Each structure stands twice: as C-alpha cells, then as structure tokens.
Amino acid sequence: MWPHLLVIEFVAALTCTAFLFIFSWLVNAPLLELANFNQTPNPSKAPWYFLGLQELLTMFHPMVAGVTIPGMGIFVLILAPYIDKNPSNKPEDRKFAISLMTVHIMFWSVLVIIGSFFRGPGFNFTLPWIDGLFFEL
C-alpha cells in the first residue's frame, strides 16, 4: 500500500481539508434568533435531507409517505446485493439495476430540491426567482 494508496489518500485528505478550511473561512454557519416556542416560523422546514419526506407528506397519507415509501426504499437498498444476483459489473449487462437506482436517486433528489427551494410560506409552491429563497442550511 505504500506508497501507492497512502499517497493518494493523503492528497485526497489534504484537498478535502483545504476545501473545508477555505469554505469555512468564507461562509459562516447560520444562527437565527433564540428558539421561541410561541413563534412558529413560516414555513417550518426539516433539515434538507428530510425535505424529501416532508414533501411526500404533502402529497400522500402519512402512513404512505412517512412509512411505506421510505421504509420500502431502505429495505430494498439493504437487500440490493442479495436481490441482484447478476455477477457482471459491466454497465451494459446491468441495464435494469442501473435504471432502477437512477430512478431512485432522481426521485429523492427532485423531492429534496422541490422541498428546499420551491416551497414557501404555508409550504405552498413558490418559484425561488420570484418569491425568494425559504431555505437555511
């Protein structure tokens, strides 16, 4: 492993750390006013990685949106290597597996993007270039 992998890992680690240091020097973490139980911000949003779920909850019954869909997603993800018995690594032999994963990734990405940028007061649909952003990291 020396020097091949260790040098690569060291350079990857340095690049990653350098990016973090520069980014953190330029952009401050957000801190809003003190938590206030009586004052609900509008819209109230979950952290960005849960906004796909929050978005689903506006479309379906909580049982479907909060349990069935994400539960199935995680379950299938865990079982993926046991379901996919195809021994080949070639993309051209794995059209179904690759399409399915791409649809899965696109599904959550699109939901998270809509939840993050296209939902305003009352969690109603807005256009960020007209009504502005309602999103904090």
Added chain:
Amino acid sequence: MSARRAVHGHVDRIRSAVVTAGMDRRGSIAQRLRGTTVGRSIFRAPTRATPRDRAAGHWSSFLLHIYPVKMRRKEIAFRYSWYLGVISTVLLGSLIASGIYLMFFYVPSPESAYADIQNIQLEVTFGQYIRNVHRWSAHLMVLAVAAHMARVFYRGAYKAPREFNWVLGVGLLLLTLLMSFTGYLLPWDQLAFWAVTVGTEMAGYVPFIGETTQEMLLGGPVVGSATLLRFYVLHVAVLPVAIVSVLMFHLWRWRKDSMLDTDSGEPTSDDPVAGGPPAADEVVIEPELEEFHV
C-alpha cells in the same frame, strides 16, 4: 506512432530505473534502522527485500492494519471510486476534531445553549471558524456518504463477496443522518427548534411505534430541555461510538474483501486488462498471499 511508443518505452525505463534507485537508497537507511534492537522490537518483519517481505510488513504493522495488503491498480484509480469513501472518513475525522473543541464551550440546557453558541462565535479563539468547519463538514458528509453509496452501486462493487459490507454501508448512511439530525437541535435557535419539531413530528406518523418513538426522542410532548439533553447525549456519545464501531467493521471488511479477486474474468468496458489472471504490473503488491493465510 511507433516512434512515439519507443520514446514512451524509453521514458518508462528511465523512470523505473530512477524509482528503483530511490527505493534502494531509502530502503538501505530504513532497513538499517529496522535491523537495530529497537527497530526489531517495533517492526516484526525487518527485511523488506522481496514483495513477500513487504506484504509481511503490512500484515504485522499496527498503523497499516486496516489497509489491504494487495489491491489492483485500477481499484486505486480516481475513476474507480472517486475517493468518496476516503472523503467521508476525512469529514468524519474533521467532525470529531471540531466537535470536541466545541464541546468545551457548550452546555446542553435551554437556559445556556444559545448563549454558549453566541459566546463560541464572539469570544472563543477560532470559535466561529471551528463552528463553521463542523457545520459544513456535517452537511458535506451526508452528501459524500450518499454519493459514495451511489458510486459503489454503479460500479457493481457491492456484489459477492462484498454483500455484507454494503449492508454495513447502508447502516452508516442512516447513522450519518441521525448524527446530523441530533446535532441540528443543539444551537437552540429558531432554525434548530422548528426543524427538529417538524422532523420528530414525521416520526410520529409511523403506526404503532411512532408516538412512542417520538416521545422517547423528545422526552415529553414537545421539544424541550429533556429533548436537548437527549439529543446532546446521542450526538456526542451514543452515535459517535456507534458510527466509529460500524466504520471499523466496514473498513476491516474492505481490507479482507479487497484481496479477493471479485471481478477477474469480468472485463469491463473501461478496463480491457482486467480479464484473466492479473498482469504482473497490474497489482500493487504481488506477494504469495497464500503463504500468509494462517
């Protein structure tokens, strides 16, 4: 064309000659140090003359024990993994380091939490900066872990015999999300408070166990001082221990599984040399591995 190939061959020969000479000189000093009484007490395999010696050195080295002794060259190329696993691990290291620093200045109580964050930002040396590093590392880690999973899937790298390591990886993704979510509450500002209120409300929708789970997380009907303490303990003690443990298991499996020929005989379109037994220059270290299996 043939002239260019000849030049390339010549350059390669020179390069390998230089590398060999450099290794020899470095080897001789390091070898002499490893040969001393102290050196022998530290390095169990003092001579590194043959590939077999070098492999033995890896087997017996504590610092290298998580690394595979042997990997294929294409597996350490950027296009194979995009180094997303390494990046996730580096981000976890950055989070642990910056998180420990922040712990010195933070008390998880609704009376003091917000003021502590303000104090970190205004008074503490490098406080704002370290907080930024912690926050951005956390968001990036969620992205990096998810991207790592997608890359592993598209590469087909979860296939036998690596199925179980994929399962561990899904566990690590869920733990990463929980780490990020529990940390979200700690600044105790409007963003934290209402994001966690919305997030835990979603847990309440799960049938049968939903409301119990929600109450266990919150320690009461709404987000309050009990919630802050619970999230803090999960964030700084329970989940870090869990994530580091699973990560060690994940890396250990990687070490073991990397040495198995998972896709020889399966030439990929981007890798025409992968078919059949590996060529001599394709493998980084080519020891007689069987000799070391006990």
